[in-house]
Amino acid sequence: MPGREDTTAQAGLWFEPLPADARQTSAIGAEVHLPAGVPVLDLAALGETDKDTLRKALFENQVIVIRNQNGVDPKVLPQLARLFDPTASDTHSAGEKAVSDPRNILSAYKAGRVPEAPQVGIIGSGTFKDYRGIKELEVIHLDHTTFHESPLPQEDLDAGYTRPYRWHMDTPFYERLPGEVTILHAVQVPQLPDQKLKFPDGAEQEIAAGATAFFSGARAFELLTPEEQEFALNTTVTYAPQAYEYIRHCKSSADGMTIPTIGKETAIADLSEWSWDKVAEHPMVWRNPGNPDRPFLQVHGCCVFKLTTRNPATGEVTVMDDVEQVRATVYKMQRRIWAAGNIYAHRWQQGDLVVFHNRGVMHSITGQLAPHKHDEDKKRLLWQCTMTSGTAPKAFRKYPGVNETGFALA
Numbered sequence: 531m532p533g534r535e536d537t538t539a540q541a542g543l544w545f546e547p548l549p550a551d552a553r554q555t556s557a558i559g560a561e562v563h564l565p566a567g568v569p570v571l572d573l574a575a576l577g578e579t580d581k582d583t584l585r586k587a588l589f590e591n592q593v594i595v596i597r598n599q600n601g602v603d604p605k606v607l608p609q610l611a612r613l614f615d616p617t618a619s620d621t622h623s624a625g626e627k628a629v630s631d632p633r634n635i636l637s638a639y640k641a642g643r644v645p646e647a648p649q650v651g652i653i654g655s656g657t658f659k660d661y662r663g664i665k666e667l668e669v670i671h672l673d674h675t676t677f678h679e680s681p682l683p684q685e686d687l688d689a690g691y692t693r694p695y696r697w698h699m700d701t702p703f704y705e706r707l708p709g710e711v712t713i714l715h716a717v718q719v720p721q722l723p724d725q726k727l728k729f730p731d732g733a734e735q736e737i738a739a740g741a742t743a744f745f746s747g748a749r750a751f752e753l754l755t756p757e758e759q760e761f762a763l764n765t766t767v768t769y770a771p772q773a774y775e776y777i778r779h780c781k782s783s784a785d786g787m788t789i790p791t792i793g794k795e796t797a798i799a800d801l802s803e804w805s806w807d808k809v810a811e812h813p814m815v816w817r818n819p820g821n822p823d824r825p826f827l828q829v830h831g832c833c834v835f836k837l838t839t840r841n842p843a844t845g846e847v848t849v850m851d852d853v854e855q856v857r858a859t860v861y862k863m864q865r866r867i868w869a870a871g872n873i874y875a876h877r878w879q880q881g882d883l884v885v886f887h888n889r890g891v892m893h894s895i896t897g898q899l900a901p902h903k904h905d906e907d908k909k910r911l912l913w914q915c916t917m918t919s920g921t922a923p924k925a926f927r928k929y930p931g932v933n934e935t936g937f938a939l940a
């Protein structure tokens with residue numbers, strides 16, 4: 531049991547990988563057990579060894595769950611986020627007041643904030659009255675039918691099929707750096723039959739309705755050919771200016787990983803005011819804490835704009851700035867991960883506190899919850915905390931010319 535031997539005999543915090551049938555070939559998932567006498571997470575009750583073990587659990591397994599955390603103080607979530615990234619700012623990475631800004635991605639969910647912890651967002655499905663001092667809260671569960679170019683037909687939806695909405699990291703790709711982790715807490719979980727994902731090879735995977743799906747950037751890198759790995763290690767990705775505004779009218783492929791058809795992008799002249807020094811620019815392959823030898827392919831296939839590749843031997847620079855070609859290039863590399871065994875779909879239980887490594891996985895909403903939003907026992911309510919980091923992602927391969935500022939150089 532990895533993790534067990536790291537703790538001492540005083541029943542400190544320990545972890546174990548999730549069962550093999552949940553992890554499959556995803557390289558994702560562990561359950562963390564809090565120390566004896568600490569039923570609900572309280573950072574003040576953890577010793578330094580416990581905190582080290584918690585970091586090890588997360589950085590080795592990318593997604594960790596602590597069960598039965600009903601009643602956890604929302605203020606613990608930002609404290610917990612800082613355990614994994616001491617440079618995390620005190621601001622939700624969607625911004626201070628972003629949920630009321632119609633251009634912001636989170637406003638599409640009509641997300642609220644927990645009044646006593648403004649870093650914690652509220653997402654889910656349904657309307658809630660008098661929730662923690664909020665008179666009326668409406669949260670909308672987005673599903674693939676609003677974003678995919680060719681959504682599943684009604685008969686497939688009726689038969690219980692679903693798709694990932696959009697694979698992403700939690701970050702706006704503009705002005706703010708991606709948080710190291712995102713923390714989710716299930717306050718209320720809908721009682722609904724399982725749903726199914728269908729893969730290009732015909733395989734199917736049964737998942738809980740509304741499961742949050744993850745794939746590992748490390749696993750995605752492993753699946754590249756040696757030539758692709760070399761290309762990825764030498765490449766920096768520039769994201770679109772005001773990336774989510776830019777793709778606002780675009781539609782995605784059936785796997786939620788790319789935008790297959792060019793032409794619906796918002797004209798650059800019509801975007802909200804922007805400048806290159808705030809446009810996100812990140813290495814294609816990241817070196818993450820706790821994983822010194824493990825390269826992570828971390829690219830948001832829908833928001834990409836430009837690829838800059840440097841030949842490490844000659845220093846020669848190649849720029850690809852045709853958006854259609856950039857998307858196709860990234861998709862060809864990333865799409866291989868979309869196979870049943872590689873996807874970990876978290877089956878939510880009420881009380882779950884899930885921490886995921888936002889810089890080590892891509893994640894997506896799945897499920898069709900909105901049709902059930904008026905049924906009391908089919909509503910969903912989650913807390914979400916993801917805080918802008920003060921540190922830019924690091925390139926796995928360092929050499930002169932690699933931009934590691936986190937932003938495009940004007």
Ligand SMILES: [Fe+2]
Binds near residue numbers: 700893
């Ligand atoms: Fe997200």
